[in-house]
Amino acid sequence: MTSPVPVPASGPGAILDVRGLRKVYAGQGRSVEAVRDLTFGVAPGELVCIVGPSGAGKTTLLRCIAGLLDLTAGSVELSGRKVAGPPEGMAVVFQEYGRSLFPWLTVRQNVELPLKEKGLAKADRRAKVAEALEAVGLTDSAGAHPWQLSGGMQQRVAIARAVAYEPQVLLMDEPFAAVDAQTRADLEDLVRTLWQRLGVTVLFVTHDIDEAVYLGQRVLVLSNRPTVILEDVKVDLPDERDQLNTRATPRFAELRHHVYELIQQAKQGRRPDGEEAP
Numbered sequence: 001m002t003s004p005v006p007v008p009a010s011g012p013g014a015i016l017d018v019r020g021l022r023k024v025y026a027g028q029g030r031s032v033e034a035v036r037d038l039t040f041g042v043a044p045g046e047l048v049c050i051v052g053p054s055g056a057g058k059t060t061l062l063r064c065i066a067g068l069l070d071l072t073a074g075s076v077e078l079s080g081r082k083v084a085g086p087p088e089g090m091a092v093v094f095q096e097y098g099r100s101l102f103p104w105l106t107v108r109q110n111v112e113l114p115l116k117e118k119g120l121a122k123a124d125r126r127a128k129v130a131e132a133l134e135a136v137g138l139t140d141s142a143g144a145h146p147w148q149l150s151g152g153m154q155q156r157v158a159i160a161r162a163v164a165y166e167p168q169v170l171l172m173d174e175p176f177a178a179v180d181a182q183t184r185a186d187l188e189d190l191v192r193t194l195w196q197r198l199g200v201t202v203l204f205v206t207h208d209i210d211e212a213v214y215l216g217q218r219v220l221v222l223s224n225r226p227t228v229i230l231e232d233v234k235v236d237l238p239d240e241r242d243q244l245n246t247r248a249t250p251r252f253a254e255l256r257h258h259v260y261e262l263i264q265q266a267k268q269g270r271r272p273d274g275e276e277a278p
């Protein structure tokens with residue numbers, strides 16, 4: 001990788017521009033203010049992690065960015081265009097991969113489906129599917145059905161499907177929460193490898209602090225609900241990372257410690273300076 005991209009807070013230069021985002025779920029007689037006020041930008045090719053306490057509004061934020069939920073206030077722009085429904089250049093990997101793959105389709109067909117919807121010709125689709133399955137190490141399982149695979153393999157199918165689509169922006173919502181530690185480490189490295197190889201912009205939600213620091217160039221730490229950004233932490237670790245050595249460096253420990261403290265404070269209700277508690 002080359003040197004890190006300069007990071008615009010928001011505005012020109014950001015591929016993804018989130019401004020004043022607010023989301024209130026309005027129900028019968030009950031309304032929940034999930035996200036209060038979020039403003040941040042993501043530069044093209046950046047890998048940004050988002051952490052926050054459970055129930056903070058991380059999934060809500062991602063669904064708003066993906067155009068799957070209406071905003072109560074504020075705006076989301078992808079490459080300068082307002083998002084008002086699932087935008088073309090975006091792919092999402094959800095936490096519940098089991099439900100996001102179609103059991104009656106083979107692995108190959110699952111990966112191919114969005115490419116069909118995109119209108120790609122058959123030969124082109126074939127080539128992209130083969131390349132994506134190879135990238136996630138699933139070439140041999142192309143003809144299998146999802147239910148014949150382990151959890152980690154299914155999650156790799158979901159990643160292959162997102163990658164084959166060649167999105168400008170890839171959103172991932174706690175994608176590895178349900179796999180074992182070893183598989184998780186492998187998948188983390190897979191995400192970093194694919195990110196470096198494809199130059200895609202990645203927004204990665206996790207509640208694992210170590211994972212956020214290991215993966216990200218930046219970690220956005222969210223407050224408790226109603227969500228605001230507590231801190232935008234720059235991860236100044238070298239781009240070449242590996243599970244053993246990176247995690248053993250003093251800087252990794254410092255960053256981890258810092259994010260951990262922020263999360264503890266978030267859980268205890270800390271808001272950014274000057275902001276009133278809900």
Ligand SMILES: Nc1ncnc2c1ncn2[C@@H]1O[C@H](COP(=O)(O)OP(=O)(O)OP(=O)(O)O)[C@@H](O)[C@H]1O
Nearest residue numbers: 025032034053054055056057058059060061207225
């Ligand atoms: N469809 C909905 N209707 C009403 N309230 C909702 C809805 N979806 C989420 N919420 C509420 O919004 C808040 C934020 O939920 P969200 O799922 O975004 O949190 P999260 O940070 O992703 O949590 P977790 O870490 O547990 O995945 C919660 O209080 C939740 O109960």
Ligand SMILES: [Mg+2]
Nearest residue numbers: 058059060173
């Ligand atoms: Mg969630």
